[in-house]
Amino acid sequence: MKKAIIYVFTGTGNTRRAADFIAQALSGFQIDAAVWEARVPLNTAPDPNGFDCALFGYPIHAFNTPRFFLQFVKTLPSVRRLPAFIFRTSGEPFGANSASSRSLVRILRKKGFIPMLDRQLLMPYNIVFRYNDALAKQMYLHTRDMALVIAYRIAAGKKQALRYAPWAVLLTYLFRLQWLGAWINGPLIHADKGSCIGCGHCAAMCPLQNIRLTGGYPCFSHRCAMCMGCAFRCPKDAVRLGLLDGWRVNGEYPFEKLAADDGVPPTYIDENTAGYFRLFRPYYERTYREIAAVKTELAKAAPAAAGRRTEAPR
Ligand SMILES: Cc1cc2nc3c(=O)[nH]c(=O)nc-3n(C[C@H](O)[C@H](O)[C@H](O)COP(=O)(O)O)c2cc1C
Ligand code: SF4
Ligand code: SF4
Incomplete structure (x- = not known):
């Protein structure tokens, strides 16, 4: 079994939940993942050299990777061409967030990592205003499904081209x-x-x-x-x-309770959504298609894998 380390920074638990979902999904691909939360003191972080790959998860803050997480990554020992996978949570899907990992990618490359993937996951705001229950539930369930997609891509080991638009990079610098x-x-x-x-x-x-x-x-x-x-x-x-x-936003989102509550609809954003959240539709349409495609691939692969398992002893 391969081993992965997931380094995660989280303020209010959203990115930690995403990390846990990804760890769980990776186990389905025979990858044993440990989650480590970045907090002071940083010198207790596991050495990435003891793993087959490393994941880096953070919440987007003002279109950037939080400075503290960049500082943490700089404290890690160098590695020799270790695959690295990035995931980031944010409250909105807009292009202004798209270059948030750029400095992180540079630091990782300097350390000897090979950044392979950078995926954005929507989770509710923990600042400005509180998302309603149905939207929080949709984001939570969607992130759980996207964790499967991320795990699938990690297991496939295919490198994504990581390019960041110059205007979005400029924005990250301004918002620092x-x-x-x-x-x-x-x-x-x-x-x-x-x-x-x-x-x-x-x-x-x-x-x-x-x-x-x-x-x-x-x-x-x-x-x-x-x-x-x-x-x-x-x-x-x-x-x-x-x-x-x-x-100020106060009070945890009761995700697990919402997920189990049939009285709360599982989707808030769909083709009929109007107003501000209408702008979230392209993100959801695109990623729901991706989730469906990955699930189909896995369903096709499952009988073949089961067949190999039953044939193996002969
Ligand atoms: C200081 C601050 C700045 C934020 N800036 C952005 C942002 O630029 N874009 C965005 O989509 N969400 C932004 N958010 C929302 C968070 O990225 C989002 O709620 C995230 O899931 C929180 O993750 P956590 O619970 O792991 O801390 C910001 C949150 C904070 C606290
Ligand atoms: S907002 Fe500042 S003081 Fe409050 S928990 Fe986060 S880092 Fe600590
Ligand atoms: S009640 Fe006071 S000490 Fe307790 S968490 Fe709130 S601010 Fe901190």
Whole structure:
């Protein structure tokens, strides 16, 4: 059995869920995948040299790979031509997100990896506004199916041409202003003393260890990735996000519950969708076709593989 390592950065759990789905799907292709979450301290990361391939998953932040994840990848030891596969989650499917992996790809190449694939998966926003239940359910189920597609492509080992449009690359550089913004806004984040219960959950989950409890209340510093984890997961919705507080989203998406709830429709975006989410239709139409094609290929291959298994002992 081959071995894969999945390095993932996640603020509010979406990309972690995608990583877990991919790990699960890879096992169906005889690839044993371990998931490792990038958080401080970084020196506990498994050495990629002990694996047959490596995966890198991150949430798109302001059209970019989060700076913290790039810094983490730079700390990895060099490898000799190890295949690398990228997946990234984002709230929208627009072209502005399309070059978000460009710097990551460059760093990976310098380290000796061979970037083979870069796929975008839609998951609900953890900032600006909350997606409704039906859309959250559709995104979750779709990401689960796309994990199968990604695993299938990884097992096939075919290299995707990774090209990024110059205008989208330029946009990524312009929006890196967000990195400075996160540093400035970090200490402006605070807990509302009227609602904070001092449970320390925010401090325990912050992937950058940017929060410490002082006098029973969390105190935030500059080393913030704007991952939104603290505000999203606070049980009392007590985190105030400084300059970004108007974009605060609080409370986990209950994906597993939604998936099991027949009262919530499994699709929100379809050919009849109007308004803003109409713009999501091309992404879903294209990827649902891809999912169907991969499932057909696998169904065709299954009897042949079963036949080989029954013939083998003779
Ligand atoms: C600071 C910040 C910036 C974001 N920027 C984008 C963006 O440029 N494009 C996009 O589609 N989604 C954007 N999002 C949404 C996230 O990419 C999306 O919700 C992602 O699935 C979150 O993953 P996580 O739960 O693993 O952190 C942004 C989220 C945050 C917190
Ligand atoms: S998670 Fe919320 S309630 Fe708990 S310490 Fe942090 S801000 Fe306070
Ligand atoms: S302080 Fe909050 S937003 Fe900043 S990195 Fe930590 S958990 Fe994420």
